[in-house]
Amino acid sequence: MLHSLLLAQVLKVSRVWPGFLAFARWWGPEYCRPEDKQPYRADDGRLLPSLEMRLFHAIDREVSHRADALPIDLLAWAENQLHVGLKLAPDDPWLRYYKSKLLLDKGRRAEARDWFIPVVRRHERASWVRDFLGRTFGPDDVDKAITCYFRAVQTAKRPQELARTRIALARLLAAEKRFEEATIQVRKALEYRSQNNFSIPQPLLQMARASWFRSRASRTDLPSEPDVSDAADAIAFGDQLRRLSYRLGVIDNQNVQRSLAHVAFSVDEGIILQYTRFKGISEMKVGDLVEVALEDDGQRAVRWRKSTANGIPGFCQQFSGELTQRQGQLFGFIVTDDKYRIFVHPNLIRQAAIVPGTRVVCRAKMSKDKKGTTGWQALTMGVSS
Template sequence: MAGSKEVFARRKQGKIDEAYELALELVEAPGAGEWEQSALAWCLIDLIKRESANRDDARLEACRAQLEAILPSADNEILATHRDKALALCRPEGRLLAEAKTVSQAGNAAQAVALYRKALAARPGDADIQTSLGWELYRHNKQLLTQDAPNVGLVRRNLSDYLMLAVGKPSLLHSCMLKQAAQLAGQDSLKMLAFSRLWNLDNLSGDDFEPYQTDDGKILPALAEKVIRLAAKDVIASCNQDDLDYLQPYLEDAIDRYPDSLWLRHTKAKALLALNRHGEAMQFVVLVTKAKPDEFWTWELLGDVCAPSDPDAALACYCKGLTCSSDETFLGKLRLKLADALIAGQDFARAKCEVERVIVHRRASEHKIPEAAARITRQPWYAGTEPAASNHDYYKARAAHAEDVLLHDLPWTSAVIGERFTVTTAEGKTRTRRRIYLASGDGMPKEVFVRESDFPFRDAGSGEPVQVKGEFRPGDRYHVYKIERRAGADWDVVPTRVGVIDHVNKDKQLAHFIVARGIDGVIPLATLPGPVCEGNMVAVRMARFTSQKCDRYRVLSVEPSREQADAAVFRRFESTVRTSGDMGFTTDDIFIPPAVMKKAGVEDGEFVSGVALLNFDKKRMQWGWKAISASASEWP
């Protein structure tokens, strides 16, 4: 007779009825044991799954009775688990679950949701049913959100129903529902702050903090960052301190996690501003404005922060903002803020000019006149005031004060102008840049650059003295905010250093020099007059620049020098020699190369004098001294 293995083989082939009949024979045969009972149990589980879908109540009841009579051993947990699930299908709610699964697989999420709701009503608190319902709510929402005109109210209801379920958290399902909520909130169809309180941001998973990469390689913000920004938007709208207190720890954590996210800082600044916490908002607004100095809205925000304590600074910031854009579609609020500031200063002609520009644009685009503009037109002075023809020159005159407000904490750094150079962008376009050399405390100027379009002195020559306000950003990228001419001499922040030629490559027509340990460079032989030899002294001007995260040095000028290089790189020596093959070494470990030994004609134990240069041994990866000349001398 075939054994239990044959039963499992027929089940695998889909021959469930044959497998069941064979299992019955095995169980009834003499000597039947646990393996045969298990084989029959698995057949009954398969039959119950099938008949619950077919709604054959008589067959289902018969199978249930047989399966209940089989008790798996304690160590057969898999069979016990599937047995319990199969028996559950025999109950009315179990049939609902089977039907729900069937219609879900057919793509009818709405009907599946309804069936899972009925099943949960029959067995309240069942964790598996709640999780299944949660996933079906997600699938239903996914279908709704892909429609041309989605039923937003139904999506919100599904989200609300989900929040009442007791499902595992954190979990993929929990994150998926948060993602759908964020999609609605991004369309202003859901309040993310209220949702996130119920969802509980402590349940964010590790994956929720990872940026998302699209199929075309574009990197999008992480779900956590997006949700926190949307929730902060609601804080700004509510002006509620309790809301900010709730969100602040999550917002601070996000700022720490995403140090390059300008929008998180912008969001926090606006939230603090909405709560009239101007002092705290200032540090974030300054960061945002420095990062986006060419955007009108950053200067508008800086003006809003300054307004309560320094109205004149606020007015200057509004003016600066209006120098950054000419797109009237977005400038209406900013113009009206400037108008209010001008009115406060009794500058009615310029104020009316701003209001008229807003009104003209709104009428031309067939939009409603803003109430803020209408309010100003009703003021007594308005009708009898002739508007200024243009405020453009006024903006430019006040913009400098706005820049001072932004940069007051940054010191001026002395610098000189460098040469122009071009770069090719990823799109294949050529862009011109201008080098600037900043004074440094260690005497080695730092090379930075600005776009030629941002450089204010197009006629300036290389070496001309200027002063700069700027700072290094993450990634060691220096951003120049302001440049002014200053009194001084050309190249005054780039000192001349004396170095020594330590290698000449006549084939490549290049010479290498060293100024100090780690400070060296290469120059074309043509830059120096006459023959160039090892040991020649040169006066060089150099600047440090960063390339591939390493410091390198650019030679700005070089000429012969009568001064001697520092003793740290150039020395004269007298010593006895010990030989090793055709090489020599002094008593203080100066290496004498074979060519120098041969030319000097010295032997082991002789006394020599000569010149040595600091040298880096690449094989040993260490610094030492190397003789470039030597000669036999008399003993002292």
């Protein structure tokens, strides 16, 4: 236990202690206790990596950042630990990143990209993964590198995420003589550093002094940054996009507090789409029909799009009829021309502000009550024209 506690303390300073790798080799990852291999839950409920995995992360981070400065024997040991860690956790995003960066530093761009693509697919809304993917192209395919960097700009949540990205993007755009687009990136990179009193790196300073930038810097008619989402996804997902199957569903719940939408495909099937991962899903309304792309196992959503369909046969469709509500009851029913009785939740009655006896149109889905009995439930309701 003392051995493990010692490691836990050292990991806190692993980023700034030059002797960390030598310590890690002396400590010996092979001596991790069974308890050290288990993830643990923090006080705020988050599930955190095990002590063993944090050790592998720290070792591999050092290798990816300081490979040229390490003694040969220590570098060989550390690279072997990267392979050990990947065998234990082949889908760990950080281990894959460190492996990819090591390959990229060795000039093996295609291999680095192959290792990193799974990370992009699982964290497609993270700016840093798009930035790194762009670096794996470099001079090999400038157009794809530019697309990746633009996608990083699109997905960034904070300006500091783009401190390096904008400079790299501007240099590629300028090299391609796309000076107006490059000017925007240089201008924003300079603004960020000025606002935060940061020094200006030499590459950015050189572009700021270039005639192409000075002649355009004050213009107000420069083009906006392009939406490259489709092109960027084609790079990241490739043939997988053509293998994805889209399934038609209806949004039957928007949970703003938890930042997620629920899409129902049938009475018993549905999937959750998180606002942070599925851009624009928060803007859709309950009752909207959408198509969700699912991976081969059908359990994980990859993307979504708005549907032009009017309904889902046998599950979600339009009705018209009269709103009825008994005195003293908060809920109501729409009695359709075909004598269907469609349940209307009290919240929908309040939101629609329609009085009983009014002719209405609605979109309803088939659902189950607490007893497991199926029936129609209204998702939307409006006055019939």
